[in-house]
Amino acid sequence: MTDQAATRTGAADAIPQARLDLIPLALPVALAGLAFLLIGTPTTWLTLTLAALAMGMMIFVIASGLTLVFGLMDVINFGHGAFIAVGAYLAMTVLGPLAPLVQADSLMLNLAALALAALVATFGAGALGLAFERVVIRPVYGQHLKQILITMGGLIIAEQLLHAIFGGDQKAMALPTAFRGAIVVGDLAFEKFRLLAVAIGLVVFLAMQLTLNRTRIGLLIRAGVENSEMVEALGYRIRRLFVGVFAAGSALAGLGGVLWALYRETFTAAIGSEVMVLVFIVIIIGGLGSVGGCFLGAILVAMMANYTAFLAPKVALASSILLMVAILMWRPQGLYPVAKR
Amino acid sequence: MIRALLSDDPPKSRLLAALLVLILAGLAAAPFVFPGAAALNTAAKICIFIVLVASYDILLGYTGIVSFAHTMFFGIGGYGVGLSLYFLGPGWPVVALGIVVALVIGVVLALAVGLVSLRVKAIFFAMITLAVASAFMILTTQLSEFTGGEDGRTFRVPELLRPTTRLFEEPFLGTAITGRVLAYYLVFLSAVALFLLALRLVNSCFGRVLQAIRENEMRAEALGYRVVYFRTMASCLSAALAVMAGAMSALWLRYTGPETTLSFAIMLDVLLMVVIGGTGTLYGAVIGATLFILAQNYLQKLMAMAAAATEGIPLLPRLLHPDRWLLLLGVLFVLSIYFFPTGIAGKLAGRGRGPAA
Numbered sequence: 001m002t003d004q005a006a007t008r009t010g011a012a013d014a015i016p017q018a019r020l021d022l023i024p025l026a027l028p029v030a031l032a033g034l035a036f037l038l039i040g041t042p043t044t045w046l047t048l049t050l051a052a053l054a055m056g057m058m059i060f061v062i063a064s065g066l067t068l069v070f071g072l073m074d075v076i077n078f079g080h081g082a083f084i085a086v087g088a089y090l091a092m093t094v095l096g097p098l099a100p101l102v103q104a105d106s107l108m109l110n111l112a113a114l115a116l117a118a119l120v121a122t123f124g125a126g127a128l129g130l131a132f133e134r135v136v137i138r139p140v141y142g143q144h145l146k147q148i149l150i151t152m153g154g155l156i157i158a159e160q161l162l163h164a165i166f167g168g169d170q171k172a173m174a175l176p177t178a179f180r181g182a183i184v185v186g187d188l189a190f191e192k193f194r195l196l197a198v199a200i201g202l203v204v205f206l207a208m209q210l211t212l213n214r215t216r217i218g219l220l221i222r223a224g225v226e227n228s229e230m231v232e233a234l235g236y237r238i239r240r241l242f243v244g245v246f247a248a249g250s251a252l253a254g255l256g257g258v259l260w261a262l263y264r265e266t267f268t269a270a271i272g273s274e275v276m277v278l279v280f281i282v283i284i285i286g287g288l289g290s291v292g293g294c295f296l297g298a299i300l301v302a303m304m305a306n307y308t309a310f311l312a313p314k315v316a317l318a319s320s321i322l323l324m325v326a327i328l329m330w331r332p333q334g335l336y337p338v339a340k341r
Numbered sequence: 342m343i344r345a346l347l348s349d350d351p352p353k354s355r356l357l358a359a360l361l362v363l364i365l366a367g368l369a370a371a372p373f374v375f376p377g378a379a380a381l382n383t384a385a386k387i388c389i390f391i392v393l394v395a396s397y398d399i400l401l402g403y404t405g406i407v408s409f410a411h412t413m414f415f416g417i418g419g420y421g422v423g424l425s426l427y428f429l430g431p432g433w434p435v436v437a438l439g440i441v442v443a444l445v446i447g448v449v450l451a452l453a454v455g456l457v458s459l460r461v462k463a464i465f466f467a468m469i470t471l472a473v474a475s476a477f478m479i480l481t482t483q484l485s486e487f488t489g490g491e492d493g494r495t496f497r498v499p500e501l502l503r504p505t506t507r508l509f510e511e512p513f514l515g516t517a518i519t520g521r522v523l524a525y526y527l528v529f530l531s532a533v534a535l536f537l538l539a540l541r542l543v544n545s546c547f548g549r550v551l552q553a554i555r556e557n558e559m560r561a562e563a564l565g566y567r568v569v570y571f572r573t574m575a576s577c578l579s580a581a582l583a584v585m586a587g588a589m590s591a592l593w594l595r596y597t598g599p600e601t602t603l604s605f606a607i608m609l610d611v612l613l614m615v616v617i618g619g620t621g622t623l624y625g626a627v628i629g630a631t632l633f634i635l636a637q638n639y640l641q642k643l644m645a646m647a648a649a650a651t652e653g654i655p656l657l658p659r660l661l662h663p664d665r666w667l668l669l670l671g672v673l674f675v676l677s678i679y680f681f682p683t684g685i686a687g688k689l690a691g692r693g694r695g696p697a698a
Binding site for chain 1: 401405407457460464465467468469471472473475476479480483484605609612616659660662664665667668671672674675678679682
């Protein structure tokens, strides 16, 4: 597990329990503290931290499926960005006719419209994920080089098809009335949409943790990430499990795409490939295959991006690379390495 | 003589050889056979991309690693020459200085990225290069006082290469020998020289080790070859060749900007060229680059006609819209990975086994 020595000392117990590795958890706190000293004004710092949390949650929603898919079947999908874009376009299509609901001055109506759009985007991207797995990825299981190339090709085709269907111009996505602007508490301003994004991200994270740690399917997924051959030898169909995880991951990417498009307010089919750079950094930092690491990595990357955007705007993206290099020097397999690799 | 020039690795079939000779002859005679600035531009672009794609094939086809940072090195070459000409004024020593500085930066960067990420899996390298390349691009556009930002830099090339220069009073074979024609031949001859150098490289003992690593990494390591060392070397050499291609591009265009050298679209183009042309054989790079750039320039016109012809049918005209040409090539790309893993060159050479694994 994370710490082999810990596993060994725990062997006296009936079930050896891996100790929770706490050091990585201290990293975001330390980063936030450091930024607090550098920024100076508490209100600015709080605004930036909230923005970072919102961005981190969105990236986590997008990245979590990708890292699980890699952990389970050693498959990395460079075309993951396509599902983000599909989610954004589907939500746009749904929200278009629902304009009266979106513009209505009522939180419930706004939420209903948004929920419907998110639902359609999530299931649409999930269904597409099933097809993508069947057509594009299945023929190249176990061949990394071909996987990278094929999924990249899939991304090109998907982006071009989206442009062919919806037109190649930039699309606008208006925020529902209730989520525009900010809640002001004294000197502090909390942008409403960011609060929503944080809430959704937390719900997804908790749901995922519950599924992984408290259900039978979750047990099988975790076992598969550790040692897929053993799970297969015990008579479980790891393929079917994998297809399910792949579809779920694509669905989450679709949901993340809706959030990201609303956050950015304008988008093209390239929206997916733009986010993917951050997503890759996040899953590398977290340790390929680890959901907890992915969550932590997303928050770290988003914090770094938001703080540096304020402190030194010119090097904002380069800062995530520096963060990645620093973490890889400390732990070459990422924050929470997965035992198999 | 020819065998020695080709490093004892001639094209494997007559058809392939004939095609290559045709391309070579076409490029060599381009200024006289295909008049017009647009045609010459296409020919120069083909020369530049042959070098770029061949250098990428050393990584992808011969060593079996996927990098998404290849355009970064292309850009370093372009910016190296471009910025030194911009800041120091036109002159051949300045060009040489720019190339040397760009080579040093490019190789050091390739070394750093390689040492951080080549120890582990191919996937890791692919993701890290993707991240590094996009950071480099953003950094380049952000440092606008130095690099010109999104707009890039337009600069003056040495006097001899300018369009206003006339070598002879009389036109030769119906074409005026301007500095533009000279610049084209500079690009063409550099491309030939660099291509032969790359051919020499992959047919050396070093190149054989790379292929061994591609086929079976564990076995190569067991035989005593340090895989990390060879992979990093391959990545550095390929980066150096890409830097040279970038320098050629800057000299030809008299302009360097993020769109023409650094953008991810160019990375995808290179990927398409190398796979469609054929990985694991440098001749594939020639075929891929030529075909792709011709398609880029002329397929769009064809598609416009097709779109007009299919008007009235739902969706089809939109799929055939000239802006969607990348869609057709993307489909071709995926199909060629499935069905012709060796690409066009591999198919023509009649080799059964694909290098990609």
